Amino acid sequence: xxxxxxxxxxxxxxxxxxxxxxxxxxxxxxxxxxxxxxxxxxxxxxxxxxxxxxxxxxxxxxxxxxxxxxxxxxxxxxxxxxxxxxxxxxxxxxxxxxxxxxxxxxxxxxxx
Amino acid sequence: xxxxxxxxxxxxxxxxxxxxxxxxxxxxxxxxxxxxxxxxxxxxxxxxxxxxxxxxxxxxxxxxxxxxxxxxxxxxxxxxxxxxxxxxxxxxxxxxxxxxxxxxxxxxxxxxxxxxxxxxxxxxxxxxxxxxxxxxxxxxxxxxxxxxxxxxxxxxxxxxxxxxxxxxxxxxxxxxxxxxxxxxxxxxxxxxxxxxxxxxxxxxxxxxxxxxxxxxxxxxxxxxxxxxxxxxxxxxxxxxxxxxxxxxxxxxxxxxxxxxxxxxxxxxxxxxxxxxxxxxxxxxxxxxxxxxxxxxxxxxxxxxxxxxxxxxxxxxxxxxxxxxxxxxxxxxxxxxxxxxxxxxxxxxxxxxxxxxxxxxxxxxxxxxxxxxxxxxxxxxxxxxxxxxxxxxxxxxxxxxxxxxxxxxxxxxxxxxxxxxxxxxxxxxxxxxxxxx
Numbered sequence: 001x002x003x004x005x006x007x008x009x010x011x012x013x014x015x016x017x018x019x020x021x022x023x024x025x026x027x028x029x030x031x032x033x034x035x036x037x038x039x040x041x042x043x044x045x046x047x048x049x050x051x052x053x054x055x056x057x058x059x060x061x062x063x064x065x066x067x068x069x070x071x072x073x074x075x076x077x078x079x080x081x082x083x084x085x086x087x088x089x090x091x092x093x094x095x096x097x098x099x100x101x102x103x104x105x106x107x108x109x110x111x112x
Numbered sequence: 113x114x115x116x117x118x119x120x121x122x123x124x125x126x127x128x129x130x131x132x133x134x135x136x137x138x139x140x141x142x143x144x145x146x147x148x149x150x151x152x153x154x155x156x157x158x159x160x161x162x163x164x165x166x167x168x169x170x171x172x173x174x175x176x177x178x179x180x181x182x183x184x185x186x187x188x189x190x191x192x193x194x195x196x197x198x199x200x201x202x203x204x205x206x207x208x209x210x211x212x213x214x215x216x217x218x219x220x221x222x223x224x225x226x227x228x229x230x231x232x233x234x235x236x237x238x239x240x241x242x243x244x245x246x247x248x249x250x251x252x253x254x255x256x257x258x259x260x261x262x263x264x265x266x267x268x269x270x271x272x273x274x275x276x277x278x279x280x281x282x283x284x285x286x287x288x289x290x291x292x293x294x295x296x297x298x299x300x301x302x303x304x305x306x307x308x309x310x311x312x313x314x315x316x317x318x319x320x321x322x323x324x325x326x327x328x329x330x331x332x333x334x335x336x337x338x339x340x341x342x343x344x345x346x347x348x349x350x351x352x353x354x355x356x357x358x359x360x361x362x363x364x365x366x367x368x369x370x371x372x373x374x375x376x377x378x379x380x381x382x383x384x385x386x387x388x389x390x391x392x393x394x395x396x397x398x399x400x401x402x403x404x405x406x407x408x409x410x411x412x413x414x415x416x417x418x419x420x421x422x423x424x425x426x427x428x429x430x431x432x433x434x435x436x437x438x439x440x441x442x443x444x445x446x447x448x449x450x451x452x453x454x455x456x457x458x459x460x461x462x463x464x465x466x467x468x469x470x471x472x473x474x475x476x477x478x479x480x481x482x483x484x485x486x487x488x489x490x491x492x493x494x495x496x497x498x499x500x501x502x503x504x505x506x507x508x509x510x511x512x513x514x515x516x517x518x519x520x521x522x523x524x525x526x527x528x529x530x531x532x533x534x535x536x537x538x539x540x541x542x543x544x545x546x547x548x
Contacts (some may be wrong), residue, residue, distance in 0.1 A: 044331055044394050047450060048389070048437045051329035 001069050001096040001108065006061045007035065007089040008081040013059050020063065023072055023086040026112075029062040039087030058089060064096055064112055140231035142360040147232050147240050150355025154243035157348030158182055164341030165399075166254055167545075169449050172333040173535025174258045175545035181253045181265050188269045189246040194220060197245060197273060198238050201281040201471075210289040213282045221279045229289020230358055240355060241281075248277050248304045254449030255312025256319050259526045262540040267518045272311065276510050280307055280503055294483030295499040296470060296492065298367065299356035301411020301463040302503040306427025310507040313447050318515045319447030319525050323532050330448075335395055342399035346375055349406045353413040366480075367413040370421035371406065374393050377425025378432070400454060404432035407458035412466035416479040420469030423477065424462065432457050461499050469494035 008016060013030065020028065034055035041054040065073050074091060082088055091112035135432050146174075165181035167175045189197075199217035206214060217223065220238060227234035249269045283290040297303060322330065331337060353371040357364035382401025385395040408428035409421060416424065435453035439445055447453070470479040471489050482492045519525045526532070531539040538544065 045390055045392060045394060046331055047400060048386075049330075050390075051331050053329075085348060 001064060001066055001099060003094045003096050004061075004063045004065060004070070004073055004077070005094070006063075006077050006081065006093040007033070007058050007091075008061065008077070009083065009088060010057060010059045012081045012083070013061070015080040016061060016077055019076045020073060023069060024061055024067065025042070025065060025073060027063075030091055031060045031062075033058050034061045037090070056087065057110065064099060066109055066112060134481045138231065139228055139233060140359070142356070143231045143434065144233060144236055144363060146360035147236050147355055147358060148266065150351035151236065151240045151243055151349045153351025154240070154247065155186075157345050157352060158243070158247045159186055160206065161341050161344030161348050162250055164337045165403075166257065166338075166341070166449055168334040168337030168339075168341065169254075169332045169396075170258050171330060171535070172546060173537055175333065175337075175537065176342045176543055177262070177536035177540055178253065178257060179545075180262075180541060182250050184266065185250045185253070185269050186246045187250060188266065189273060189460075190242060192270060192273045193238075193242045195243050197278050198241065200274075201245075202238075202241065202286045203288065205282070209287055211282070212279055212288070213286050219465065220347060232358065237358070240358075244300060244304060244352075245273060245277060245281075248300075248308050249273060251304070251308035251451060251455055252311045252315065254451040255316040255447045256525075257448045258536065259319065259322050259532050260536075261410060261522055261525060261527055262536075263522045264518055264525050268315075268514065271514050271518070272511065275514065276307055276311065276507050277303070283502075284499070290499050290502065293495050293498065294486050294492070295495055296415055296466045297411045297463060297499065298414035298466075298481055299353045299410045301311060301407075301466070302499050305407045305410060305455040305459025305501045306463070307461070307507045308502050309452040309454070309459055311511045312451030312510040313445065313456060314508050315515060316445055316452075318512060318519075321444075323529050325446045326440075326444060332396065334497040338492075339395055339399055342402060346402055346406065349375070349410075353410055357414060363414050363480075364416070369418060370424075371409050373412050373418055373421040374425035374428060375402045375405040377422055378402060378408065378429035381405075381426050381429025382433050385430060389437075400436070400450070401429045401433070404428045404454050404458045407455045408432070408462035408465070411459065411463040412469060412479075414480070415466050415470035415479065417469070419476045420479055424465050424469065427461060427465065428458055428525055431461055460500050460504070464493065464496050467496045474495040474523035 017028070034057055036054055036056055039056055041052055041056060044051045044053055063073060073092070077091055099108050099111040159182060163179045167178045170178055196215065196218050198220065199215055200213045203213040203216050205212050223234050223238060229237035249272055253265065257401065281290040281303050284295060284303050285291060295302070349371055350368050354364045354368040357367055379398050379402040382397050386397040387393050405425045409424055412424060415429045432454050435457040436450050438449060439453045440450070468489055469477060471481055472478050472481045472494065483495070486492045486495065515525060527536065527539055
């Protein structure tokens with residue numbers, strides 16, 4: 001089992017969600033986050049006072065999947081989140097040791 | 113035959129001339145209705161217009177402190193006005209009438225249901241003027257926002273109204289020396305905007321800048337509140353300037369028209385200046401230009417015509433824009449919400465320009481004429497200069513001394529650096545503006 005964490009542009013979220021739903025991914029966690037990578041920040045101007053804002057708003061998606069779906073999910077997120085411009089984000093993959101469904105106590109693959 | 117002629121004459125007068133037949137001390141229903149409406153509009157400028165306008169401009173940890181100060185000032189100013197403010201501003205002060213009014217209307221003594229001021233009930237006149245006494249100290253809080261002790265705001269409101277706002281009101285509108293000289297100030301260029309702007313500047317200098325000023329970013333936390341409040345100010349200003357005619361007539365209508373023209377023109381001028389200087393037109397720019405246009409036309413609003421208002425609007429946008437950049441960028445004075453460059457500079461500019469565009473002899477740019485007994489732009493202009501300089505000097509000196517005195521009373525004017533970092537909402541009021 002793998003935990004896929006994707007940092008994407010906020011306005012791509014709907015497309016990514018739809019693409020993953022088509023693959024049969026049955027759940028995800030979404031968080032609004034801020035950060036910077038190669039895109040860097042932007043400037044804001046208030047009555048002539050210029051401020052550099054270092055952190056861009058992004059959306060973080062977390063999806064837990066079995067090994068069988070891993071490659072398809074990565075490919076699907078990459079395609080649906082891509083605009084081709086700097087700032088499209090990154091995907092991180094980590095191992096999951098255990099999964100428990102709280103309601104039933106089911107474990108691991110049954111709980112996904 | 114004679115009887116019939118009389119009857120016809122009387123009937124005709126009754127039909128077409130009755131309003132004009134009314135004596136000066138008779139209540140006119142149309143005038144009264146308009147001033148009552150204007151009173152509500154001017155209070156609406158402070159609550160919630162100015163409160164939201166300022167509230168959005170501070171950081172989120174101080175938003176409630178600003179809203180709170182606007183409400184508390186509304187309460188305190190009302191009490192000061194009731195107890196002695198109205199009397200000192202608008203009654204005859206006898207031998208000292210040039211400087212200050214008398215105490216004959218303390219606690220609104222003698223203001224009854226049938227008391228008349230001009231063509232409206234005196235209660236309506238006193239209440240309309242009260243809303244001006246409310247907004248003026250509320251404008252000042254932009255100078256010391258985000259670091260002031262709450263107790264200082266309370267003391268400041270009481271003492272500053274008594275020692276600055278009320279005397280200057282008497283000088284200009286209550287029969288005092290500036291009014292006698294023929295100063296043109298229709299709705300408060302000197303009384304409201306110069307006093308508020310200069311007081312905010314002096315306060316900012318005495319109190320010192322916010323911790324981290326010009327080193328750490330201090331962007332507005334909610335521009336949507338600011339733009340919402342600004343819209344309310346624009347609407348409310350129709351009552352502020354239109355109501356200052358104290359009648360429902362051509363003066364009031366023209367005041368509203370020129371007010372609107374100046375606001376729109378200054379807003380667009382500010383945007384153009386911003387686009388040229390910084391490359392982007394901003395929402396804060398358009399609303400700041402609008403306020404500058406409104407503040408600048410205020411003293412001139414009952415005296416100038418539409419084309420004059422256009423020129424006043426362009427100059428308001430251009431001059432106040434550059435004043436704002438200069439004060440914070442070059443002089444590094446933390447008049448936090450730019451009260452002086454917008455209201456102070458606008459008030460000065462408008463008071464001076466009133467002398468020019470009141471002139472009845474400048475073609476399409478003509479206005480309604482000078483003060484009684486004044487016959488030239490030069491003559492009127494020198495009166496306006498005296499009014500501006502006197503108001504600036506008096507306000508600056510008294511406000512400076514006041515803050516020094518209040519500092520002793522309250523044990524300092526500002527919260528500690530740690531408290532400033534925590535935010536005034538928690539420190540002063542144990543509340544939060546947002547629980548998200």
